Every structure is written in C-alpha cells, then in structure tokens.
Amino acid sequence: MNDTASYLLSLAVGIAILLLHRFVLSNRPQVWLGALLPAALLAVIVSFSAQGRIKGLREWVLFGVGLAVLCGVWASGQDARKKHLQREDERTDAIHTRPRQETHAARKDPAMLDLAVMAMSR
Known part of the structure; x- marks a missing residue:
C-alpha cells in the first residue's frame, strides 16, 4: 500500500471513530460510555511512553x-444531550399547562361542555 492510500485510510478511520464517538457514545445517559475512547487513547499514550515509542515533541x-x-x-455530546432533554421538558410542560379550549358545540350548548372537556382530557 502506498503512502497516499495509507494516509487516506487512516483519515477515514479517524473520521469514522470521531463520528462514532460523537453520535453514538457521547450523548448517552451513561456518561462513562463517552469516556471509553479518551481513556483508551490515554492508555495507548502511557503504553507507548513506557516503551519509549514516543520520541519527539511532534508525537506528544x-x-x-x-x-x-x-x-x-x-x-459536546453531553451538552447536546442536556439541551435535548431540556427542550423535551419544555415541550411536555407546554402541553400539560395549555389552557383547555371549548369546542364549537360546547359554546352553543352549555350541556355539551362536560362532554367536550372529557373528550379533550383523553
């Protein structure tokens, strides 16, 4: 495999890992799932450092x-999850605190008001 193909393959794998990390692992309720990849990279850094495989400043x-x-x-994934949950809470609060409206039939006949309220509460 030549250098260009190797570089493009490495770039594609890196992008795939970042997308997986952002959209699958980082915005889950279990916070530790998003910590897996940074912890794995930290373990690789420590291992490479102990073996002397990190030579210069560029690698560090x-x-x-x-x-x-x-x-x-x-x-970023955790912040996006918090914002999503906050929007969901606001949406459900808006639905549950909305004033009840009378139907057209209930306005004409007050006896129909009870039926309209019962129908809307379902």
Missing part, C-alpha cells in the same frame, strides 16, 4: 491534540 503534541479532541467531543 499529536497525542495531546487527539486526547483534547476526544474530550471536547465527549463534552
């Missing part, structure tokens, strides 16, 4: 940027 910066991106995506 790349691993640091990768860890920062994963943690940022995780935080």
Whole structure:
C-alpha cells in the first residue's frame, strides 16, 4: 500500500471513530460510555511512553491534540444531550399547562361542555 492510500485510510478511520464517538457514545445517559475512547487513547499514550515509542515533541503534541479532541467531543455530546432533554421538558410542560379550549358545540350548548372537556382530557 502506498503512502497516499495509507494516509487516506487512516483519515477515514479517524473520521469514522470521531463520528462514532460523537453520535453514538457521547450523548448517552451513561456518561462513562463517552469516556471509553479518551481513556483508551490515554492508555495507548502511557503504553507507548513506557516503551519509549514516543520520541519527539511532534508525537506528544499529536497525542495531546487527539486526547483534547476526544474530550471536547465527549463534552459536546453531553451538552447536546442536556439541551435535548431540556427542550423535551419544555415541550411536555407546554402541553400539560395549555389552557383547555371549548369546542364549537360546547359554546352553543352549555350541556355539551362536560362532554367536550372529557373528550379533550383523553
């Protein structure tokens, strides 16, 4: 495999991992699921460092940027989940606090008011 194909494959895998992390793991009720990938990368960093495989500043910066991106995506997913839940709460509150409206038939005949209220409460 030549260098260009290897680079494109690495890029595609990286994008797929970021999308998986953002849309599948980071916005779940279980917060620890979003922590899996940053923790795995941290374990790789520690392992590579112990083996002496991280030689220069460039590698440290790349691993640091990768860890920062994963943690940022995780935080973004949790914020999106909180906003979604807040919107759902506001929507259900608006539905439950909406004033009841009389039907056209109930306005004409007050005896129909009870039937209209019962029908709307279902």
